Amino acid sequence: GAVVSQHPSWVICKSGTSVKIECRSLDFQATTMFWYRQFPKQSLMLMATSNEGSKATYEQGVEKDKFLINHASLTLSTLTVTSAHPEDSSFYICSARGLHEQYFGPGTRLTVT
Amino acid sequence: AQTVTQSQPEMSVQEAETVTLSCTYDTSESDYYLFWYKQPPSRQMILVIRQEAYKQQNATENRFSVNFQKAAKSFSLKISDSQLGDAAMYFCAYRTAALSQNFVFGPGTRLSVLP
Numbered sequence: 001g002a003v004v005s006q007h008p009s010w011v012i013c014k015s016g017t018s019v020k021i022e023c024r025s026l027d028f029q030a031t032t033m034f035w036y037r038q039f040p041k042q043s044l045m046l047m048a049t050s051n052e053g054s055k056a057t058y059e060q061g062v063e064k065d066k067f068l069i070n071h072a073s074l075t076l077s078t079l080t081v082t083s084a085h086p087e088d089s090s091f092y093i094c095s096a097r098g099l100h101e102q103y104f105g106p107g108t109r110l111t112v113t
Numbered sequence: 114a115q116t117v118t119q120s121q122p123e124m125s126v127q128e129a130e131t132v133t134l135s136c137t138y139d140t141s142e143s144d145y146y147l148f149w150y151k152q153p154p155s156r157q158m159i160l161v162i163r164q165e166a167y168k169q170q171n172a173t174e175n176r177f178s179v180n181f182q183k184a185a186k187s188f189s190l191k192i193s194d195s196q197l198g199d200a201a202m203y204f205c206a207y208r209t210a211a212l213s214q215n216f217v218f219g220p221g222t223r224l225s226v227l228p
Contacts, residue, residue, distance in 0.1 A: 093158065
């Protein structure tokens with residue numbers, strides 16, 4: 001089946017620094033990718049929709065200048081958390097849209113100290 | 114806006130027994146998809162089963178089956194012969210027929226399987 005990878009799987013960074021998370025579709029092209037955030041014991045909340053070659057669409061309440069999304073190719077989307085703070089600590093999951101279905105990556109755990 | 118509700122935050126079932134997880138949703142669309150996803154401790158989202166709204170027949174995948182009641186906007190998941198590996202968070206999700214659209218997830222049900 002289709003595979004979506006995320007890198008890194010976990011990352012610890014200091015407050016004020018930036019961290020980049022990559023989402024790759026390994027065996028299919030994805031014109032659309034979705035970025036979710038999941039707090040402990042909660043559901044997935046959509047942050048933004050990333051379309052290849054165009055600007056991302058952010059959900060209400062998500063700061064686009066803080067969470068930078070780049071969908072530079074049909075197999076890669078990146079989420080950069082800029083000037084990270086402890087409250088940005090969370091589990092970030094991407095999902096890539098294939099021809100007939102959407103597939104989820106394994107997630108990235110971000111801890112900001 | 115579409116919403117998905119799961120009224121059972123936690124459920125438990127004895128190994129080899131059957132359990133049903135509830136899900137209701139609200140939409141004005143007539144064509145859509147419904148899903149059940151499993152999220153084990155690894156937190157990888159795993160598709161359990163999916164149902165197209167235009168199909169009256171309930172979807173089945175091995176030990177997993179759904180009871181889809183379109184008029185009532187209900188979509189419950191039945192797990193038969195429960196196994197220890199079934200223990201996980203289960204999310205009910207809705208998506209419109211347009212593939213470009215996002216999932217709307219319910220709050221989840223944590224299922225424990227007792228040996």
